[in-house]
Amino acid sequence: MSIDAAAAQTRQERFDQGLEVLTRIDGEAGQKVIDSLADISPELGHQVVAWAFGDIYDRPGLAPRDRQLVTLGMLTALGGCEPQLEVHINAALNVGLTTEEITEALLHASVYCGIPRALNATFVAKKVFGERGRLPSEEG
Amino acid sequence: MSIDAAAAQTRQERFDQGLEVLTRIDGEAGQKVIDSLADISPELGHQVVAWAFGDIYDRPGLAPRDRQLVTLGMLTALGGCEPQLEVHINAALNVGLTTEEITEALLHASVYCGIPRALNATFVAKKVFGERGRLPSEEG
Amino acid sequence: MSIDAAAAQTRQERFDQGLEVLTRIDGEAGQKVIDSLADISPELGHQVVAWAFGDIYDRPGLAPRDRQLVTLGMLTALGGCEPQLEVHINAALNVGLTTEEITEALLHASVYCGIPRALNATFVAKKVFGERGRLPSEEG
Amino acid sequence: MSIDAAAAQTRQERFDQGLEVLTRIDGEAGQKVIDSLADISPELGHQVVAWAFGDIYDRPGLAPRDRQLVTLGMLTALGGCEPQLEVHINAALNVGLTTEEITEALLHASVYCGIPRALNATFVAKKVFGERGRLPSEEG
Amino acid sequence: MSIDAAAAQTRQERFDQGLEVLTRIDGEAGQKVIDSLADISPELGHQVVAWAFGDIYDRPGLAPRDRQLVTLGMLTALGGCEPQLEVHINAALNVGLTTEEITEALLHASVYCGIPRALNATFVAKKVFGERGRLPSEEG
Amino acid sequence: MSIDAAAAQTRQERFDQGLEVLTRIDGEAGQKVIDSLADISPELGHQVVAWAFGDIYDRPGLAPRDRQLVTLGMLTALGGCEPQLEVHINAALNVGLTTEEITEALLHASVYCGIPRALNATFVAKKVFGERGRLPSEEG
Numbered sequence: 076m077s078i079d080a081a082a083a084q085t086r087q088e089r090f091d092q093g094l095e096v097l098t099r100i101d102g103e104a105g106q107k108v109i110d111s112l113a114d115i116s117p118e119l120g121h122q123v124v125a126w127a128f129g130d131i132y133d134r135p136g137l138a139p140r141d142r143q144l145v146t147l148g149m150l151t152a153l154g155g156c157e158p159q160l161e162v163h164i165n166a167a168l169n170v171g172l173t174t175e176e177i178t179e180a181l182l183h184a185s186v187y188c189g190i191p192r193a194l195n196a197t198f199v200a201k202k203v204f205g206e207r208g209r210l211p212s213e214e215g
Numbered sequence: 216m217s218i219d220a221a222a223a224q225t226r227q228e229r230f231d232q233g234l235e236v237l238t239r240i241d242g243e244a245g246q247k248v249i250d251s252l253a254d255i256s257p258e259l260g261h262q263v264v265a266w267a268f269g270d271i272y273d274r275p276g277l278a279p280r281d282r283q284l285v286t287l288g289m290l291t292a293l294g295g296c297e298p299q300l301e302v303h304i305n306a307a308l309n310v311g312l313t314t315e316e317i318t319e320a321l322l323h324a325s326v327y328c329g330i331p332r333a334l335n336a337t338f339v340a341k342k343v344f345g346e347r348g349r350l351p352s353e354e355g
Numbered sequence: 356m357s358i359d360a361a362a363a364q365t366r367q368e369r370f371d372q373g374l375e376v377l378t379r380i381d382g383e384a385g386q387k388v389i390d391s392l393a394d395i396s397p398e399l400g401h402q403v404v405a406w407a408f409g410d411i412y413d414r415p416g417l418a419p420r421d422r423q424l425v426t427l428g429m430l431t432a433l434g435g436c437e438p439q440l441e442v443h444i445n446a447a448l449n450v451g452l453t454t455e456e457i458t459e460a461l462l463h464a465s466v467y468c469g470i471p472r473a474l475n476a477t478f479v480a481k482k483v484f485g486e487r488g489r490l491p492s493e494e495g
Numbered sequence: 496m497s498i499d500a501a502a503a504q505t506r507q508e509r510f511d512q513g514l515e516v517l518t519r520i521d522g523e524a525g526q527k528v529i530d531s532l533a534d535i536s537p538e539l540g541h542q543v544v545a546w547a548f549g550d551i552y553d554r555p556g557l558a559p560r561d562r563q564l565v566t567l568g569m570l571t572a573l574g575g576c577e578p579q580l581e582v583h584i585n586a587a588l589n590v591g592l593t594t595e596e597i598t599e600a601l602l603h604a605s606v607y608c609g610i611p612r613a614l615n616a617t618f619v620a621k622k623v624f625g626e627r628g629r630l631p632s633e634e635g
Numbered sequence: 636m637s638i639d640a641a642a643a644q645t646r647q648e649r650f651d652q653g654l655e656v657l658t659r660i661d662g663e664a665g666q667k668v669i670d671s672l673a674d675i676s677p678e679l680g681h682q683v684v685a686w687a688f689g690d691i692y693d694r695p696g697l698a699p700r701d702r703q704l705v706t707l708g709m710l711t712a713l714g715g716c717e718p719q720l721e722v723h724i725n726a727a728l729n730v731g732l733t734t735e736e737i738t739e740a741l742l743h744a745s746v747y748c749g750i751p752r753a754l755n756a757t758f759v760a761k762k763v764f765g766e767r768g769r770l771p772s773e774e775g
Numbered sequence: 776m777s778i779d780a781a782a783a784q785t786r787q788e789r790f791d792q793g794l795e796v797l798t799r800i801d802g803e804a805g806q807k808v809i810d811s812l813a814d815i816s817p818e819l820g821h822q823v824v825a826w827a828f829g830d831i832y833d834r835p836g837l838a839p840r841d842r843q844l845v846t847l848g849m850l851t852a853l854g855g856c857e858p859q860l861e862v863h864i865n866a867a868l869n870v871g872l873t874t875e876e877i878t879e880a881l882l883h884a885s886v887y888c889g890i891p892r893a894l895n896a897t898f899v900a901k902k903v904f905g906e907r908g909r910l911p912s913e914e915g
Contacts (some may be wrong), residue, residue, distance in 0.1 A: 080790075083783035108614065114632050115621035116598045118834075119605065119613060126826055127326045127610055134818075136319035144281055145320045148288025149327040150611065155435035155575035159327075159611040178396045179276035180285045185399065186267045187289040187299075189749040190407055191430065191439040193399060194388065201395035212394050220370075223363035230360075248754065254772050255761035256738045258414075259745065259753060266406055267750055274398075290751065295715035295855035299751040318816045325819065329609040330827055331850065331859040333819060334808070341815040352814050407746045416739035424701055425740045428708025429747040435575035439747075458536045459696035460705045465539065466687045467709040467719075469889040470547055471570065471579040473539060474528070481535035492534050500650075503643035510640075538638075538694075546686055547886045554678075556879035564841055565880045568848025569887040579887075599836035600845045606827045607849040607859075668894065674912050675901035676878045679885065679893060687890055710891065715855035719891040 090121060093129025100132065100139060102169055104162045143167040144180060151184045151196040160196055164203040174200075174209050230261060233269025240272065240279060242309055244302045283307040284320060291324045291336040300336055304343040314340075314349050370401060373409025380412065380419060382449055384442045423447040424460060431464045431476040440476055444483040454480075454489050510541060513549025520552065520559060522589055524582045563587040564600060571604045571616040580616055584623040594620075594629050650681060653689025660692065660699060662729055664722045703727040704740060711744045711756040720756055724763040734760075734769050790821060793829025800832065800839060802869055804862045843867040844880060851884045851896040860899040865907075874900075874909050 084092075097105040105128075112120035132142060146163050150156045167177055177200055185193035204210045224232075237245040245268075252260035272282065286303050290296045307317055317340055325333035344350045364372075377385040385408075392400035412422060426443050430436045447457055457480055465473035484490045504512075517525040525548075532540035552562060566583050570576045587597055597620055605613035624630045644652075657665040665688075672680035692702060706723050710716045727737055737760055745753035764770045784792075797805040805828075812820035832842060846863050850856045867877055877900055885893035904910045 078786060080787040081785050083785045083788075085781050085783045086778060087780045088783075111621075112614075112617065114630050115624065116602060116617050119598075119602050119617055122602070122605065122830070123610055123614075126830065130822070130826065131323060131326055134319065134322075136315050137323060141281075141284055141316065141320070142323055144284040145288035145323055146327060148285035149292040149324060149609075152289040152292035153328070153574060153609075153611065154433060155615070156611040159614065175276050176281065178399075179274065180281070182274075182396060182399050182402070183271060183277060183282055183285055184289060185402065185749070186271055187286060187749045187751060188293070189429075189433075189745070189747045189752075190403055191433065191436040191747060192749075194392075194403075194439065195435070197392065197396050197399055201391075204395065210394050218366060220367040221365050223365045223368075225361050225363045226358060227360045228363075251761075252754075252757065254770050255764065256742060256757050259738075259742050259757055262410070262742070262745065263750055263754075266410065270402070270406065289749075293714060293749075293751065294853060295755070296751040299754065318819075322816060322819050322822070325609070325822065327609045327611060329605070329607045329612075329849075329853075330823055331607060331853065331856040332609075334812075334823075334859065335855070337812065337816050337819055341811075344815065350814050411743060411746055414739065414742075416735050417743060421701075421704055421736065421740070422743055424704040425708035425743055426747060428705035429712040429744060432709040432712035433748070434573060455696050456701065458539075459694065460701070462536060462539050462542070462694075463691060463697060463702055463705055464709060465542065465889070466691055467706060467889045467891060468713070469569075469573075469885070469887045469892075470543055471573065471576040471887060472889075474532075474543075474579070475575070477532065477536050477539055481531075484535065490534050498646060500647040501645050503645045503648075505641050505643045506638060507640040508643075542690070546690065550682070550686065551883060551886055554879065554882075556875050557883060561841075561844055561876065561880070562883055564844040565848035565883055566887060568845035569852040569884060572849040572852035573888070595836050596841065599834065600841070602834075603831060603837060603842055603845055604849060606831055607846060608853070671901075672894075672897065674910050675904065676882060676897050679878075679882050679897055682882070682885065683890055683894075709889075713854060713889075713891065715895070716891040719894065 086121075086125070089125040089129050092133070093124035093127070096128040096133045097124055100128070100169060101162055101166045104165050108162065139170040140167070140172050143170055143172055147177065147180050147196070148184065148187075151181060151192050152188045154188075154192055154195070157195065157199050160199045161203055164200050165207075168203075168207065168209070174204055174211065174214065178211075226261075226265070229265040229269050232273070233264040233267070236268040236273045237264055240268070240309060241302055241306045244305050248302065279310040280307070280312050283310055283312055287317065287320050287336070288324065288327075291321060291332050292328045294328075294332055294335070297335065297339050300339045301343055304340050305347075308343075308347065308349070314344055314351065314354065318351075366401075366405070369405040369409050372413070373404035373407070376408040376413045377404055380408070380449060381442055381446045384445050388442065419450040420447070420452050423450055423452055427457065427460050427476070428464065428467075431461060431472050432468045434468075434472055434475070437475065437479050440479040441483055444480050445487075448483075448487065448489070454484055454491065454494065458491075506541075506545070509545040509549050512553070513544035513547070516548040516553045517544055520548070520589060521582055521586045524585050528582065559590040560587070560592050563590055563592055567597065567600050567616070568604065568607075571601060571612050572608045574608075574612055574615070577615065577619050580619040581623055584620050585627075588623075588627065588629070594624055594631065594634065598631075646681075646685070649685040649689050652693070653684035653687070656688040656693045657684055660688070660729060661722055661726045664725050668722065699730040700727070700732050703730055703732055707737065707740050707756070708744065708747075711741060711752050712748045714748075714752055714755070717755065717759050720759040721763055724760050725767075728763075728767065728769070734764055734771065734774065738771075786821075786825070789825040789829050792833070793824040793827070796828040796833045797824055800828070800869060801862055801866045804865050808862065839870040840867070840872050843870055843872055847877065847880050847896070848884065848887075851881060851892050852888045854888075854892055854895070857895065857899050860896055861903055864900050864903040868903075868907065868909070874904055874911065874914065878911075 109120040150160045249260040389400040529540040570580045669680040809820040850860045
């Protein structure tokens with residue numbers, strides 16, 4: 076990967092680039108998080124977009140679906156991140172992971188994080204899949 | 216995936232199946248962990264092999280490299296799991312993840328777990344890559 | 356403890372054995388968790404029953420009430436496991452721990468996990484004891 | 496700091512001293528937590544007051560506002576402590592931290608705990624500031 | 636349990652009471668921790684003794700061996716507390732838990748905290764049991 | 776605080792700005808971390824400097840000493856971050872926190888994170904203060 080250290084970007088340009096990535100991956104859910112930060116910490120919203128999505132997510136070294144697998148692992152392990160898991164299970168579907176791969180990843184998590192964390196994450200997946208009509212019983 | 220609920224296995228057969236998976240994925244490092252449990256908790260060693268590797272790891276719903284991505288995310292997020300990270304960064308290389316993908320996954324981790332956890336995991340990768348002659352400077 | 360390594364069990368037999376233990380310890384609460392997994396990750400439900408309760412919980416090396424003490428300590432320390440704490444505070448009562456022992460264990464937790472984790476767990480105990488008519492004021 | 500090792504205090508005196516500190520820092524929110532413990536674990540309530548606030552909080556080595564900064568950092572990092580964050584973001588305002596300092600501290604947390612923990616804490620701040628009419632848009 | 640709210644104790648008396656409990660439970664290991672705090676934070680040493688052991692550990696509502704079971708669960712779940720696990724696995728033996736019960740408790744932990752935390756704790760037990768000549772192979 | 780959204784910066788300029796902040800706060804310890812990343816993940820080193828120190832640390836909304844208080848709280852709560860605690864206890868001294876304030880902050884941490892995390896952090900402080908000749912016995 077080559078990064079042009081001499082290419083100048085304004086703060087706004089970095090934000091715009093991140094927003095394009097955020098929208099592509101997270102869809103409306105990402106935008107809603109940023110919106111909800113507007114009246115309390117717009118700078119945190121800016122950093123989520125410009126740094127997390129603009130600087131990190133969009134790097135070429137790891138495919139978007141692979142980033143979501145790592146992310147699902149981390150959010151499951153951290154615990155107490157159900158709102159973020161909801162965003163990122165949606166994102167995982169958006170970038171091409173199947174419902175079977177996601178539930179299998181969360182089953183796999185029980186080995187490393189224990190059953191409670193795996194259960195909590197799996198129930199978030201149940202909510203997200205249900206909202207998108209993609210529960211296994213619905214996918215046939 | 217179909218699982219034959221009527222197929223009977225002895226405890227030893229489940230262990231043997233898991234050991235084949237463990238050896239394929241973790242190589243010697245996994246075996247060493249099991250050996251070091253022999254005089255303190257052979258049952259924990261049995262469960263790591265028969266359950267984690269035999270029952271879970273070998274399921275077809277998620278590719279081995281994808282399992283390692285989830286695992287790297289979890290171990291980085293948990294913190295204090297440097298010995299397990301060492302085993303699983305080796306495993307990640309064994310199942311086909313590149314050094315670039317692994318370091319990128321750990322950079323990605325800084326967004327969700329913060330910089331300290333990402334640093335600790337990256338220094339384990341440095342150790343493992345160095346031992347295998349695969350630091351970026353060595354890979355050319 | 357002797358484990359017969361040559362005794363063969365089908366997947367269904369291991370599940371049935373675990374279900375007997377789960378029902379004895381957790382009562383209806385455990386069954387509800389398994390039921391709620393049926394349309395999202397039946398395999399996670401299977402592993403909770405067959406592995407956690409069949410393989411581990413039923414081992415003779417540690418009494419059921421002692422397992423619950425360890426479990427209450429872990430779930431309090433992990434944080435964000437209030438649903439599991441609810442199941443296991445019920446389970447603790449089912450296997451003979453008194454309400455005084457449980458609240459004392461959660462007070463003890465403040466030394467190792469800090470006051471916030473102890474508070475969160477204690478409020479789950481308040482809910483469970485209240486539902487079972489066993490708040491200290493009700494026990495006389 | 497000098498502590499008179501020979502000065503005797505009753506259990507009640509230590510509690511009364513802590514209650515004075517708790518009320519000064521946390522206001523009604525602290526008292527409510529203690530009240531809600533009365534019928535489940537009055538001893539945990541006693542220790543929160545007599546030990547945490549009486550013995551520790553009131554020591555002269557660190558200013559109250561500085562204690563709140565450390566506390567906000569810890570509660571954000573722990574995760575799953577939103578009820579305690581709510582009490583302590585109120586407390587932070589009570590002891591003189593500004594809304595800008597608090598949101599900046601939570602933005603700063605994203606570096607060490609990752610974005611999800613920072614988001615969760617920031618949304619608690621949004622709730623507290625809103626209840627007190629101190630959202631940035633309201634402060635002008 | 637009745638606590639005499641009017642009984643006055645000096646700071647030194649509370650410390651002395653805690654030290655008696657600490658010595659009984661943790662033996663030399665506990666004293667070494669307190670000693671090592673003398674030139675950096677004698678007040679933390681005081682609180683460990685006077686509060687954790689004097690006020691909490693010595694309460695009658697939960698037997699010493701039961702407190703150690705809860706403690707082993709918490710320290711295993713927290714992660715990164717290997718020095719404290721070493722002290723408390725020693726303490727667990729001191730108050731009458733058997734080596735089999737301790738290793739079983741740590742195996743049980745794999746269900747709730749995942750395999751890595753269970754492994755880390757089990758290797759601390761291996762060290763402690765080895766130092767005391769109580770590895771299973773040595774106990775016959 | 777005003778941020779000029781139209782001011783363009785190159786990647787190198789953002790790095791240079793962060794490096795100035797890093798050097799001012801962390802001194803040599805920060806530079807050593809960046810250097811040690813050079814052959815494994817130079818991009819993580821870049822982000823630590825350009826993002827964490829350039830974008831976040833240098834913002835005017837929270838004084839450097841206040842940022843260190845929050846940081847000490849977070850690193851203590853996370854656990855397993857002793858290397859980062861060492862860097863940031865040095866940093867805390869560099870930006871004007873006294874040794875008494877730091878040990879008091881870590882004593883305060885025992886209320887929220889429990890005694891084990893507070894002990895681990897305090898022993899890192901003992902190491903740092905000792906290396907700088909600032910143990911209480913040396914300062915007295």
